[in-house]
Amino acid sequence: MSVRFDNLGLSENLQKTVTKNGYSDPTPVQAQAIPIIQQGKDLLAAAQTGTGKTAAFVLPLLNEIEKDPTDYQPCSPRVLILTPTRELAAQVAENIEMLKGNLPVRVALAYGGVGINPQKKALAKGTDFLVATPGRLLDLIGQRMAKLSSTHTLVLDEADRMLDMGFLPDLKRIMKFLPEDRQTLLFSATFSPEIKKLSLQFLNNPESVEVSRNKTADLVRQTFYKVPKTAKADVIRDLIIDNQWNQTLIFTRTKYGADKLCKQLLRDGFKAKAIHGDKSQNHRSTALEEFKKGELPILVATDVAARGLDIEKLPQVVNYELPEQAEDYVHRIGRVGRAGLEGEAYSLVGSEELPRFKAIEKFLKTSLKATEFPGLNYENYKESSGSGSEGASRKKSSPRTSKSAPRNAKNRDSASKMDKSKNKSPRGSRRRASGKTSETRKQNETTRIK
Structure with missing residues (x-):
């Protein structure tokens, strides 16, 4: 029996949004990853571009936020999503805005190459999601405008690319500001030796999902x-x-x-x-x-x-x-x-x-x-x-x-x-x-x- 969005445990609001945006059935990575994320487990996922991996982590996180709304705390995101580039950060934020539908969810975006003050103002209001590049996030942490002590979920999107671009030292610094009992979701193109080593450092007994690299x-x-x-x-x-x-x-x-x-x-x-x-x-x-x-x-x-x-x-x-x-x-x-x-x-x-x-x-x-x-x-x-x-x-x-x-x-x-x-x-x-x-x-x- 094929998996459908309506039997993945998503709220009625999210199911309507999914249908409205033209999704019919979940992709393989979505069908496998969403239940794991909803159980609060760490996840190590290998999925190529174009497999629907962004929705695979955005939908269950939106579902969790909808079930457990909390008051916003200044500069304290509930979910932190790290990406290697500004373009990818903007794309992920755009996808969250699209998939949230009518849910009162806030999304803040932080990356270099543009002024930092608008980003600081957005964080000061409080946010559910912070999508950021590592360098700019460290700048905000240094200015006390990003506080990660209450962040319950960390997503490392395209982690292989972050390693290729030399972000490992920045990632290690960022980890020191996050709670140890957080949920961590790591998405990479492949399960390379470097990614497996990274997962041992940052993830706790993760479940693994791998979508065929040739698919x-x-x-x-x-x-x-x-x-x-x-x-x-x-x-x-x-x-x-x-x-x-x-x-x-x-x-x-x-x-x-x-x-x-x-x-x-x-x-x-x-x-x-x-x-x-x-x-x-x-x-x-x-x-x-x-x-x-x-x-x-x-x-x-x-x-x-x-x-x-x-x-x-x-x-x-x-x-x-x-x-x-x-x-x-x-x-x-x-x-x-x-x-x-x-x-x-x-x-x-x-x-x-x-x-x-x-x-x-x-x-x-x-x-x-x-x-x-x-x-x-x-x-x-x-x-x-x-x-x-x-x-x-x-x-x-x-x-x-x-x-x-x-x-x-x-x-x-x-x-x-x-x-x-x-x-x-x-x-x-x-x-x-x-x-x-x-x-x-x-x-x-x-x-x-x-």
Whole structure:
């Protein structure tokens, strides 16, 4: 018998909210985690992005707060949720606001990169949930504006990423301010040795829940193209034009690579923005919001900057460069294929990236195949020795005037601007083999993880 929300012990109010927000049946991580959390037990959960893990801890915590309302104490949150990035913190807070429905629940948000005074004022009023990044939380604790002695539940969301970003010392400091008898919920992409060690330090006899790491990939059609580093910008442009994409998330491995690719896309007449750790919080927030609303057709991002990005029905992602860590590949493609919907992931694999490609195969425990990009004249490009998304170095060839500007209005700044300004024509300087179209490309080798 399948598990339903109405037999998970949630209140009538929460069940109505769940239905209103379009949820039908709980995801595997929700079905397994919610009963454990409601019993007050510590939890160690391995779940990828896109599995519904945020609702898995938010719903039972809302249920507990609804059953046991208390007077607000200044600066004393009942639930503390720690996230590795500002974007993820904002996303979690947004999900709480959505799932609480009409419940009189307060949510405070605290992260760096913005003024601290509004955050202090919100905490001074008292709050049920405090969603924070470790660094800003320690600032607030130091100013006596965050008191954790009465916090009954701690959630470590994407704990693996917090470890990767060097937050372990901060986490240890924060633990000293929390009660020993708290409930602790730790969510990670995998049960790595580091996560298991962390759970021994912070959790008390936890229950374990693990959602198959390949499950997110099941609904994603994965296509790998062998593309020289110097040809990648041209291939990206052709993918967008030929398929008339209106909403595309492109991943790069470095901040420099994100900026360089974004500048090239802008020169080619596309509307695009890049987000990474060196961008201001206002720039990142604005770009994310525009992309989610469909106002920005192309978003170029590093892995960390895209954490917390949750978009319904995102049709495709592109790996301009393969990530350093194989599990980050699953995080990336997990942006599509959500809520039972199919999506596509395209990866451009340079010769220098073959070790990363093999690592992804090993991680997914499957055989993958990278094919040549249809119509690409490989003789017109030569590999450069630079790292990341360094400048292209290629042989001269005839420009592709037939596709010199994006056909889709949503993907261009101005068609007339492209026509009048010859010096801004795209780098469409490779010859396409005759008869090679987007239909041919779609029929080309693709890989679906079964």
